[in-house]
Amino acid sequence: MNIKTLSPITKIWFIISLLVLLLWVIPNVVSYYKNQKLYAKKVVQIEKLDKRENSFGIKNFHSEVFKSDAEEYFDKVDVISSSDNSYKVTILFAKESLPKFHTFLKNISLNYRVSVENSIVYKEMNKSMRVNIVVKPF
Known part of the structure; x- marks a missing residue:
């Protein structure tokens, strides 16, 4: 399949889907995993505080x-x-x-x-x- 043989509408939809992927999906996925790491770190901190001796x-x-x-x-x-x-x-x-x-x-x-x-x-x-x-x- 050659890109030159595709119709202009298909090319436009392809470009739009790439833009959506790059501008919305990838940043959301990165943000999700960043928040998940932050949450896990906070849980560990809370567990350490909770298990202190003689608190x-x-x-x-x-x-x-x-x-x-x-x-x-x-x-x-x-x-x-x-x-x-x-x-x-x-x-x-x-x-x-x-x-x-x-x-x-x-x-x-x-x-x-x-x-x-x-x-x-x-x-x-x-x-x-x-x-x-x-x-x-x-």
Whole structure:
């Protein structure tokens, strides 16, 4: 196929497609990969900040220490080790203490190096509540 034998409309469409490729597609692809690298770099920086030791007075998670601290606020606390380096925590408290539990739950990551996994299961029992949560230390 010779370029001289192509019709003028085909030549114009070819030139337009090359211009679109050079002026729009290639810069967008370059920008995408540049942003992807920048995002990966920022994620690594955030993970480094997150894994600092003793940052802001946060305690490393230990099941017995966590249990003794939680027992100061609630009637009964059980911490059971489960798979994947996670712990199943069962807390029993009076229904009137539900706002106190929500405050405890909101501040748990500020006091310990843990994250709350999965869903929180509330179970009502007479005049008390039983809550099951799964925490994972990091």
